[in-house]
Amino acid sequence: MTIYSQASWTDEDGDRYEPLLSEKASKTVDIEDSPLPDELTRDSLELPAPAEPELARHYTRLSQMNYGVESGPFPLGSCTMKYNPSFTEDIAALPAAAVHPDRPDRTVQGTLGLSYRLQDYLGRIGGMDAVTLQPPAGAAGEFTGIQIAKAYHQHNGDDRSEVVIPDSAHGTNFATAAMAGYDVVELPSGDDGRVDIEALEAAVSQETAALMLTNPNTLGLFERDIERIADIVHDAGGLLYYDGANLNALLGRARPGDMGFDVMHYNVHKTFATPHGGGGPGAGPVGVTEELAPFLPDPHVRQSDGGYEYYSPDHSIGKVHGYYGNWPVLVKAFAYITRLGDAGLADASAKAVLNANYLAERIPYEVPFGPFHHEFVASAGEQDAADVAKGMLDHGVHPPTTKWPEIVDEALMTEPTEGESKRSLDQLAAAFEAVHAEDDGTLASAPRRTAAGRIDQVSAARNPRLSWQSLDSDD
Amino acid sequence: MTSPYAPHTEAETEAMLEAVGVDDIEALFDVPDAVAFDGAFGIPAHGEREARREAARLLGRNDDLTEFLGRGHYAHYVPSVVDDLASRSEFLTSYTQYQPEVAQGFLQALFEYQSMLVELTGLDVANCSMYDEATALGEAATLSQRVRSVSGETILVPDHLRSGKRAVLENYADGPGLTVGSYPMADGQADVDALAELCDDDVAMVYAETPTVRGVIEERLADIGALAEDHDALFCLGSDPVALALLERPADVGADVVVGDAASLGTGTAYGFGLGMFVTREEYLRQVPGRLVGASEDSDGRRAYTLTLQTREQHIRKERATSNICTNQAWVALRAAMHAAWLGPDGLVDLAEDCVTRPRDLAERLDEVVGVQSPVHDGHNFREVVAHTDQPAHAVVEDLAAEGYAVHEIGEHMIQVAATEVTAEAEDGLIGALSEVAK
Numbered sequence: 001m002t003i004y005s006q007a008s009w010t011d012e013d014g015d016r017y018e019p020l021l022s023e024k025a026s027k028t029v030d031i032e033d034s035p036l037p038d039e040l041t042r043d044s045l046e047l048p049a050p051a052e053p054e055l056a057r058h059y060t061r062l063s064q065m066n067y068g069v070e071s072g073p074f075p076l077g078s079c080t081m082k083y084n085p086s087f088t089e090d091i092a093a094l095p096a097a098a099v100h101p102d103r104p105d106r107t108v109q110g111t112l113g114l115s116y117r118l119q120d121y122l123g124r125i126g127g128m129d130a131v132t133l134q135p136p137a138g139a140a141g142e143f144t145g146i147q148i149a150k151a152y153h154q155h156n157g158d159d160r161s162e163v164v165i166p167d168s169a170h171g172t173n174f175a176t177a178a179m180a181g182y183d184v185v186e187l188p189s190g191d192d193g194r195v196d197i198e199a200l201e202a203a204v205s206q207e208t209a210a211l212m213l214t215n216p217n218t219l220g221l222f223e224r225d226i227e228r229i230a231d232i233v234h235d236a237g238g239l240l241y242y243d244g245a246n247l248n249a250l251l252g253r254a255r256p257g258d259m260g261f262d263v264m265h266y267n268v269h270k271t272f273a274t275p276h277g278g279g280g281p282g283a284g285p286v287g288v289t290e291e292l293a294p295f296l297p298d299p300h301v302r303q304s305d306g307g308y309e310y311y312s313p314d315h316s317i318g319k320v321h322g323y324y325g326n327w328p329v330l331v332k333a334f335a336y337i338t339r340l341g342d343a344g345l346a347d348a349s350a351k352a353v354l355n356a357n358y359l360a361e362r363i364p365y366e367v368p369f370g371p372f373h374h375e376f377v378a379s380a381g382e383q384d385a386a387d388v389a390k391g392m393l394d395h396g397v398h399p400p401t402t403k404w405p406e407i408v409d410e411a412l413m414t415e416p417t418e419g420e421s422k423r424s425l426d427q428l429a430a431a432f433e434a435v436h437a438e439d440d441g442t443l444a445s446a447p448r449r450t451a452a453g454r455i456d457q458v459s460a461a462r463n464p465r466l467s468w469q470s471l472d473s474d475d
Numbered sequence: 476m477t478s479p480y481a482p483h484t485e486a487e488t489e490a491m492l493e494a495v496g497v498d499d500i501e502a503l504f505d506v507p508d509a510v511a512f513d514g515a516f517g518i519p520a521h522g523e524r525e526a527r528r529e530a531a532r533l534l535g536r537n538d539d540l541t542e543f544l545g546r547g548h549y550a551h552y553v554p555s556v557v558d559d560l561a562s563r564s565e566f567l568t569s570y571t572q573y574q575p576e577v578a579q580g581f582l583q584a585l586f587e588y589q590s591m592l593v594e595l596t597g598l599d600v601a602n603c604s605m606y607d608e609a610t611a612l613g614e615a616a617t618l619s620q621r622v623r624s625v626s627g628e629t630i631l632v633p634d635h636l637r638s639g640k641r642a643v644l645e646n647y648a649d650g651p652g653l654t655v656g657s658y659p660m661a662d663g664q665a666d667v668d669a670l671a672e673l674c675d676d677d678v679a680m681v682y683a684e685t686p687t688v689r690g691v692i693e694e695r696l697a698d699i700g701a702l703a704e705d706h707d708a709l710f711c712l713g714s715d716p717v718a719l720a721l722l723e724r725p726a727d728v729g730a731d732v733v734v735g736d737a738a739s740l741g742t743g744t745a746y747g748f749g750l751g752m753f754v755t756r757e758e759y760l761r762q763v764p765g766r767l768v769g770a771s772e773d774s775d776g777r778r779a780y781t782l783t784l785q786t787r788e789q790h791i792r793k794e795r796a797t798s799n800i801c802t803n804q805a806w807v808a809l810r811a812a813m814h815a816a817w818l819g820p821d822g823l824v825d826l827a828e829d830c831v832t833r834p835r836d837l838a839e840r841l842d843e844v845v846g847v848q849s850p851v852h853d854g855h856n857f858r859e860v861v862a863h864t865d866q867p868a869h870a871v872v873e874d875l876a877a878e879g880y881a882v883h884e885i886g887e888h889m890i891q892v893a894a895t896e897v898t899a900e901a902e903d904g905l906i907g908a909l910s911e912v913a914k
């Protein structure tokens with residue numbers, strides 16, 4: 001069994017860990033003799049002023065109190081925490097990649113050319129006719145896709161008011177539909193964890209603008225009735241939206257475009273290995289069928305004689321990012337796809353699916369639904385899934401996503417990705433086993449070997465202290 | 476080829492297949508034949524060296540221009556230590572802090588970032604990032620609809636708003652059925668009298684920027700704030716952390732929400748890649764979009780940090796969430812905070828002052844060029860300056876590009892030039908080239 005102890009720096013007075021920058025080196029500067037008239041300036045500014053060696057030590061310590069993919073296994077379900085190849089960072093940092101977005105097309109043919117190539121690659125991978133790179137994350141891709149669906153229906157003189165979403169879907173799907181002004185119709189899952197065709201037929205109507213679906217779904221299950229599902233939605237005049245969060249399950253095996261989806265987002269920080277950056281940035285390109293291409297965001301890259309140019313699609317929905325999206329992230333995704341090619345991408349999915357199946361086989365928790373692909377959802381049963389997660393932290397692994405999707409009791413949504421070796425999966429399985437064997441008393445006091453002990457969520461929310469300024473007035 | 480990032484040896488793969496009870500990985504895919512794909516995308520694989528070469532070859536087609544460009548996306552010198560520290564894999568390869576006990580480092584860094592924005596704005600609550608300035612503005616517009624005291628449904632923006640920003644706002648406004656209207660500018664700043672005429676009780680939010688898109692410091696922010704307040708509308712101010720180090724505090728001019736791009740610290744030019752700031756008053760705390768880091772205590776009684784007030788967010792509240800945002804720009808915020816700390820208040824204020832004096836000086840030099848009059852606007856400049864050209868601006872901009880310089884063309888006879896410390900040594904060359912092409 002791996003023994004783990006996360007680095008932790010406790011300050012000498014004992015009631016905090018690494019002090020805040022403001023506690024280490026704060027300084028106030030009065031604004032005087034500025035080149036502006038006094039009435040246009042502030043009076044003073046108080047900020048930390050660490051010398052560079054102190055700054056370096058501060059952030060190095062903070063990094064040691066943080067767990068990433070390179071620290072150990074990170075099977076956070078639905079997030080595809082795969083290894084992020086270093087070379088992609090170097091490509092994104094090339095000076096030629098760092099141009100200003102207002103440059104004339106003619107002077108940034110390299111940027112447009114790479115964008116065009118990535119659009120093309122993503123189109124092939126998803127089976128889509130046209131792809132925009134503009135949305136800055138998966139949820140932004142959903143918003144783009146639903147706005148496209150809306151514009152398409154309105155263009156046809158067809159005002160629709162509802163978006164249908166399975167109860168097992170990610171929260172962003174529901175929030176996106178509401179943001180776009182739609183009523184959400186929640187679809188109860190069938191007994192097998194998949195779309196219940198009868199329930200779907202009952203939910204879909206002339207009001208249905210779109211059905212949002214991920215395939216495999218959040219339980220890792222392939223929606224085997226996908227053609228039927230597509231027919232039901234299309235027959236009612238609705239569109240089929242594909243949430244690309246789970247595409248890592250299917251690379252080279254099936255494509256959303258071939259399954260009947262009209263519009264999809266790709267989640268490049270999942271499928272295409274761009275680093276998650278402690279919460280972001282990601283990127284959420286959107287692919288569409290030919291019929292929907294005129295509605296894509298403005299501008300879009302196309303080939304022109306001998307080069308590339310931006311143009312505004314005829315019925316464009318406008319913009320979803322102030323410029324061209326999260327460009328450096330897109331460059332990293334391009335680098336990854338270019339490195340792997342057809343065979344490498346297919347192998348990534350193969351190993352991701354093998355890893356999930358192997359791990360599920362080895363753990364003592366029941367997995368109620370299958371056959372699953374790149375991820376599975378186990379049930380913590382009598383245990384509290386949140387406690388299980390805290391217990392696992394002490395074994396040097398990151399725990400699964402917990403308590404979602406709700407259709408599995410005390411869900412442990414586990415996605416090991418292709419990046420884990422057999423040995424590391426065995427380590428993960430051992431962590432599951434150890435926690436499974438613990439009685440609830442021990443788990444409630446976990447974790448013990450992490451930088452901080454269990455953190456009080458209730459008081460954080462009851463008495464919000466969201467800045468060091470709010471600590472001053474409180475303590 | 477197998478994936479170079481899947482560690483399996485053949486023997487391990489065999490052993491794992493045996494444990495699972497199948498002969499072949501393909502047997503694990505539950506994909507009906509009718510929708511199966513044969514795997515031929517037509518994308519060739521490359522070695523790492525070859526992939527780097529290929530990307531460099533493609534990007535190498537960009538012209539090598541010295542950019543005097545701004546209008547919302549700015550370059551400042553980013554110290555090496557930012558890249559070095561931010562690239563530590565514990566930061567770069569981690570994710571949203573769902574397990575705060577192993578993510579104290581990033582949480583604390585984001586808490587520090589939030590705190591810096593609170594200091595810069597004088598407001599109470601900063602979230603830990605939105606995608607960019609334009610989407611933050613869109614989120615502010617939807618926030619106005621969740622604030623009880625606001626009954627209007629029109630968002631008023633300056634008519635010199637960047638078209639891209641306005642287009643994003645229009646998309647966010649579409650769902651809740653908001654109307655976006657604009658008020659005129661006078662000499663590069665808001666025409667406050669005209670704005671007063673346009674303000675009525677149907678206004679939900681008034682948006683103003685300082686500096687404006689033309690790089691002019693807005694001088695009547697308090698009047699704009701008062702107008703918004705008179706009509707029970709929110710006052711949303713767009714700015715950036717460098718400008719805020721020197722200019723009036725948003726809290727002192729009545730701002731309810733501050734949005735802007737904070738990536739000018741820590742990242743710089745990256746084809747529009749941004750960091751959306753979102754800062755607001757305590758009274759709107761429960762309506763804030765995005766993630767918030769708060770302080771709490773751990774089981775040992777020590778101060779510790781965690782994501783908090785998550786019942787606002789999509790993963791809990793679903794269609795009643797304050798926003799659909801999930802993945803955000805946390806790592807860009809980390810970089811901005813590092814850069815701000817490296818500068819300290821002295822360095823940040825010095826930088827902001829340079830953003831005032833440099834375009835002022837450059838305007839004088841531009842004005843000496845035959846065929847150029849500058850500045851076009853009378854106010855104080857920040858980072859950029861607008862100039863009139865006797866020749867058509869389009870020709871001037873094209874000819875400058877041929878000489879290796881990029882400036883904005885913003886009207887038939889108007890160019891805009893952004894100048895920061897990053898282009899300091901190139902200013903002489905720009906003036907020289909302009910003297911040739913502007914006659």
Ligand SMILES: Cc1ncc(COP(=O)(O)O)c(C=O)c1O
Pocket residue numbers: 078079137138139140169170172173214218243245246267282284800801802
């Ligand atoms: C199934 C699913 N859909 C959508 C999203 C949203 O993607 P993003 O976080 O990139 O906005 C996620 C990400 O966590 C997800 O797991």
